[in-house]
Amino acid sequence: MEEFLDGELRTLETLGDGRTLHVLGAFRTELSPPPHFIEERLHLLPAPPPQPHTDQVLAQLRALGVGFGVCHTEYVVQGDRARLIEVNYRAIGDQCDLVLAELLGIPLFEHILRTHLGEPLPDDLGARTDGRVRMEYVMADRAGRLASAPPASVTERDGVRLDYRPLRGIGEEHPLHRTNRDFLGVLRATGTDQARIDAAVARFLAAHRWEIV
Template identity: 30%
Template sequence: MTAMRTKAVVMIENSTSGRLFHAAAKRLGYLPILLSEDAGKYRDLDPGDLVTVFAKTRSIEAVVEVCERLQTTLDIQAILSSSGAHAVVAAGACRVFGLAGADPDAISRCQDKFEQRTRLKAAGLPTPSYKYATTPGNAAEFAAAVGLPVIVKPVVGSGSMGVRLCSTLPEVRAQTSHLLQAADFATSPGVLVEEYIDGPELSIETMGQAVIGITEKHLGPQPFFVEVGHDFPARLPARVRKQVTLAVATAIDALGLHWGPAHSEVRLGPNGPVIIEINPRLAGDFIPELVRLAYGIDLVEETIKLALGHPIDLAARAKRCAGIRFLNPGRDGVLRWYRDPASARTVKGVVEVEIHALGGAPILRRGDFRDRIAHVIAVTPRSDQTITALEQALALLDARIAELHDQ
């Protein structure tokens, strides 16, 4: 008699929500398998929590080869990724194995920000003016025509990496030159230069065409676009909420993202909502955890169930207000903690405090999500109470950056 193979869910690399995916897979009765080029980079992984397997995770063919080998001893029921950079690989592998998943062609088109903008514009949706530039001079010409400041960003990327607001033409040339030469952004021979839309920023969390809710985003100081906090649900007038929801639903349809989660970013400009970008993946930055705390909807678990071909349930079971704040260093140097972070956990409403960097760690800011040194999460019945709890907890995280010569 042939032994029954263990049912498994394969995850391709991780995002900030990776550990939530692993835990949800186990709750659903599946063995989580992490495919990674370097599993050691995930500091929050418990080695006893899942099986890790080396794979060249940027290649559909390499992932398929590894999964075929795993299939000899495991019954792989789903393949997915919490990392936007690997979403197209997961979708492509699902197509090969006949598993439920997104259209890899739609994912690929969406991840190219220039092509995405072109399709959204063709659909009549409000987007910033933009140009695909292949030289610093080309970028500066567009910036001069559209008017400063402008944003210069990689064509493919996430986590605010490589995104910068440029207020002068020399800054435009310098940032373009940097992106064209940096190895981290070598996936395209050009950059995206776009009009800067001044206004509050939101993200819209969806599953297929279903809008789960809207998140209010908080950004750090310019010229970077580091997200330093989120509030869910966003405090918006009903009219604005309706406008944002309609624009995003139309955009998702225009991009062919009819399956699975998406995380869309919108700015409320002077003339109404403007779509900044649509990301064909579940939100990062612990936003799914905020949705779970506020509405009782576990987007991570529902995403896995969708990938398994099971029915999903997106009905809200609660109406609370959740938020997260990230602690970012104000300068480069050496990190010192002057108070036990456990004190922040005593604030009413705070449900999580996590330290990302230990005392004595060197701090070299990069202007993106990797700069964060801690975060706090809170949930209460009212948004003002949640914001107060977050502010109080963050104030108790007494971190200071010392000069190198002070060590």
């Protein structure tokens, strides 16, 4: 669908118990150039998510009968209109669910499990709203063997936490898939100031090297 719809790609993450539907957050997704459309990075949009698109997506979800459990919805912004691409009864993937739970400061996965056990959600989840996230995926640009790459690390500086996790081991050899199977590692950058987050990510990427031979 991304191939045929021009506009900014966003997600809306929701959790419901059949009575109450909570908006957990929304991400803006940056894709690689066509024709492959690989997710290169995601930014958590400031809370509350932007209008009128959020209300449009929620209305479409209700029309589809979506309201129980966690749901990951993708849509494209075209002017004042939100055009759905994907509605999936699952949490957002590629570690975005982990960072979202951490940043919201709530027991997200416990809420999900308790919902499926028949317990109602609270009217207010008590989630934080001041957090910002940038998910940066380091991708292979060719087939071959990964000869060098940084190890896992966690650092904090200037109010930004950087959590890097390798997704491919040194010495592994792979073809070029042109999908998220080409991810070499993921950098989770969190804080409350987007400019500082972006600067920290830029410093990390400039200071490290991923070599494929």
